[in-house]
Amino acid sequence: GQNIDQPTEMTATEGAIVQINCTYQTSGFNGLFWYQQHAGEAPTFLSYNVLDGLEEKGRFSSFLSRSKGYSYLLLKELQMKDSASYLCAVRKDYKLSFGAGTTVTVRA
Amino acid sequence: GAVVSQHPSWVICKSGTSVKIECRSLDFQATTMFWYRQFPKQSLMLMATSNEGSKATYEQGVEKDKFLINHASLTLSTLTVTSAHPEDSSFYICSAREGTNDYEQYFGPGTRLTVT
Numbered sequence: 001g002q003n004i005d006q007p008t009e010m011t012a013t014e015g016a017i018v019q020i021n022c023t024y025q026t027s028g029f030n031g032l033f034w035y036q037q038h039a040g041e042a043p044t045f046l047s048y049n050v051l052d053g054l055e056e057k058g059r060f061s062s063f064l065s066r067s068k069g070y071s072y073l074l075l076k077e078l079q080m081k082d083s084a085s086y087l088c089a090v091r092k093d094y095k096l097s098f099g100a101g102t103t104v105t106v107r108a
Numbered sequence: 109g110a111v112v113s114q115h116p117s118w119v120i121c122k123s124g125t126s127v128k129i130e131c132r133s134l135d136f137q138a139t140t141m142f143w144y145r146q147f148p149k150q151s152l153m154l155m156a157t158s159n160e161g162s163k164a165t166y167e168q169g170v171e172k173d174k175f176l177i178n179h180a181s182l183t184l185s186t187l188t189v190t191s192a193h194p195e196d197s198s199f200y201i202c203s204a205r206e207g208t209n210d211y212e213q214y215f216g217p218g219t220r221l222t223v224t
Contacts, residue, residue, distance in 0.1 A: 004151075031211060042112075042201055042215035043152070087151065091211060094140060098151040 002026045004099035006088050011105045012078055020073045020102045022088030033089040033096065034062050034073045043087055046073065078106045111135055112204050114216035121192055121223055129187045129219045131202030137182035138204035142213060143175075146199040158185055192223045 003025040012018040024032070031050040035043035047055055049064035049071060061074040073086055085101040111134040121127050131141055140159050144152040156172075158164040158179035166172045176188040185204075189196055199220055203213035 035215075040199070040218070040220065042217045044215070045212065048212070089152075094205060094211065095154060095157070096142075096152075096213065097154070100149070100151040 002090065002097040004088055004090055004097060006086075006099040006102045008100070009103045009105070011107060013107050014078055014080060016078050018075045018078060018104060020075070020086050020088075020104070022071045022073070022099055024069050024071070024088070024090050024099075026069075026090050026092065026097060028092035029066065029090060030093060031091040032062075032064055032071050033087075033091065034060075034071075035087040035089060037085045037087055037101065039085070046086075075104070080106050080108065082106050110206065110214045112138075112202065112214045112216040114200075114202055114219050116219060117217065118220040119222070121221070123193055123223055124191055126188055126190045127192055127221060129189075129200055129202075129221075131185045131187070131204070131216050133183045133204045133206075133214070136204075136206045136214075138185075139182070139207060140205040141179055141185040142203045142205075143177060143185075143187050144201045144203070146201060146218075152201060155187075189221065192221070194223045197221055197223045 006022045034046040037043040047062035054063045059076045064071045083106045085103050087101045088099040089096045113132045115130045143155045146152045155170045156164045156166045160182050164177035179185040201218040202216045
């Protein structure tokens with residue numbers, strides 16, 4: 001089975017840093033995705049981790065520890081437009097299993 | 109590149125009727141398409157996987173006779189919700205995979221279905 005956990009909600013102020021954690025217990029692992037989803041819209045790709053370590057891409061970074069079944073998404077220099085839901089998804093072969101998502105609210 | 113469209117964006121139908129949702133890959137050929145369902149404040153749940161020209165593979169608990177999937181070409185897959193009921197009201201999202209070695213899925217904008 002697939003068990004993917006993320007916090008439900010997080011709030012931060014504009015310009016701050018927020019870290020969204022994701023823990024997983026899955027039958028099989030080929031990689032981990034992070035997606036951003038605005039309400040009523042499709043998820044958009046943010047990052048993909050296969051190996052342990054940190055992947056940095058502009059204001060967003062993602063970290064993976066396969067031995068701990070743990071990942072985090074780091075959002076720096078928060079902007080109002082970053083208010084959205086952030087989904088952690090584990091890939092096994094060609095299938096994705098999603099967490100319930102973390103709603104991030106950025107306040108001025 | 110890698111754009112996926114869905115039609116319609118939203119649909120309201122009466123209980124007992126059937127609704128067809130289209131998913132198209134606009135600028136690439138999709139070897140595999142996926143259909144997800146998302147209830148409010150919940151995660152995307154994979155319903156089925158379809159490969160062009162073959163029958164869809166449904167996830168456990170998804171009724172294949174209720175959710176008919178047709179992947180007639182490399183750029184089009186359709187999901188038909190048959191005899192829809194209010195509990196089928198949800199956000200339906202498709203995604204597409206370009207190549208057999210491509211792990212990334214490109215998501216469509218979703219279809220909001222409301223059954224009254």
